[in-house]
Amino acid sequence: MTTPxxxxxxxxxxxxxxKFYAENYSPNISDEKxxxxxxxxINEVALDxxxxxxxxxPTNEKYQEAIRIGLLKFPEMELGYxxxxxxxxxxxxxxxMDIVGLQSSNGQLNNFYYGFDPSSSxxxx
Numbered sequence: 001m002t003t004p005x006x007x008x009x010x011x012x013x014x015x016x017x018x019k020f021y022a023e024n025y026s027p028n029i030s031d032e033k034x035x036x037x038x039x040x041x042i043n044e045v046a047l048d049x050x051x052x053x054x055x056x057x058p059t060n061e062k063y064q065e066a067i068r069i070g071l072l073k074f075p076e077m078e079l080g081y082x083x084x085x086x087x088x089x090x091x092x093x094x095x096x097m098d099i100v101g102l103q104s105s106n107g108q109l110n111n112f113y114y115g116f117d118p119s120s121s122x123x124x125x
Contacts, residue, residue: 001063001100001102002058003054003058004101010099011047011053014095019039019092020085021035029085029088030081038074038088041070042089042093044070045096049063053100063097063102064106067093067105067108074089083113086112090109093105107119
């Protein structure tokens with residue numbers, strides 16, 4: 001994969017912005033105490049993506065692994081996320097993916113949100 005020329009600046013902007021506040025029709029975080037925890041974790045994911053993007057060989061596989069590891073940072077049952085919180089987390093993942101032009105999480109984001117990938121062809125009737 002080729003890293004977009006402005007990726008570094010976009011990562012810096014992403015990591016600097018306030019997260020998990022009411023914005024773009026999204027409600028505020030369900031529990032204010034989660035905001036700094038979630039912000040730190042999503043910024044760690046962005047930093048992992050930034051490192052891959054600046055490496056000599058950024059690949060889809062490396063980004064997919066970063067998504068897998070990143071999602072493990074968000075054990076929703078343990079911290080009590082509601083569906084809006086999970087949705088916000090996924091929107092930030094998508095924003096990070098957009099920075100590097102990654103088109104798909106290979107179903108990982110759906111698995112995180114729904115517990116399965118509804119777009120998978122292996123659906124059971």
